[in-house]
Amino acid sequence: MSGEEKAFQLDDRPLVVGIGGTIGGISSTERALRIALDAAGEQGFRTRLFGGADMAKFPLYDPKAPGRTAEEQEFVDAVRGASALIIASPGYHGSISGVVKNALDLLEETARDAERTYLADMPVGLIATAYGWQATGSTIAALRSIVHALRGWPTPFAAAINSAITKFDAEGGANDPAVVEQLRMVGKQVARFAPLARG
Template sequence: MNKPLVVGIGGTIGGLSSTERALRIALEAAGEQGFCTRLFGGDALARLPLYDPKATSRTDEEQAFVAAVRQASAVIIASPGYHGSISGVVKNALDLLEETARDAERPYLADVPVGLIATAYGWQATGSTIAALRSIVHALRGWPTPFAAAINSQVTKFDDEGGASDAAVVEQLRLVGRQVARFAPLVVHDAAALA
């Protein structure tokens, strides 16, 4: 890999969701800025076992996820708003980043720009979900980008071609992708060196 990486984390179990479609739009915009992108969508997140802090080994899926985040110059996290907060599968993936706690070069998401996206069937949960994501990113020492996309999926519908019924929403998602690319260090991280 000779280009810096943006990792996308988000989606739901059970097929391609509005959340994952939104995340794909943001990642595409980051890719247009010269970054490689890697998506950990709903299917990938569903394969991560519940995080066990006392486990002495990790599955191949867990190892691949942690290695990708270690290599990332930026991250975009997208979550559906479930009962006013982030979904369990997204939180489980973020909990797995505890594996990076003792990394000498960059523990957790230290100094990494992180774009945020929340989707919900109504406006109320979008705001509280973004707030929860910001709090988690701060706890992981990351830098939430100034703009976060809050999408009411009751109003905005995504299509199979990578677009949405509201052009303003597409532009907001693209802005998330452009901001993480703009703020990301233009370096390629070596996962082995970070471990």
């Protein structure tokens, strides 16, 4: 375990976990998610991002598998310890990407948890990025349905980002300040509602 990992585990601030991105490098989806997580971090939360490179290590979810890989277990344990989630998905053919869905399917591991089943009572912020407006709306709707099925609470505001118009940069910004503020609102809302979920 690295010094950074030890410091993370010793930090007792509540945790917001971010899930999202694409395979094949840092994407606009992952950059959008980072902006939202940074806003939650400014509210006093620890943050942990599982991006495309992390999710690419998860095998296709098999509910009958005899065990889980170290990467799968690390992900499930992080979600178990979280006070809130932010999920970001690109819009692929009108819905969420396979890699994000596979990660969410892995949360079946929490189905029999005594303390919290699935995402019960947890605030969940949602972000969709797509090359056009139509897919952003259907992707947000799909994410809301999944979060409801997992017993979580989608926050009132979700960010829909048209990546044909909005361009993100490596410094953590975007060419449209209004989009940055929308993403920051997602992070601020999960931070605001997380204390209610812990009560």
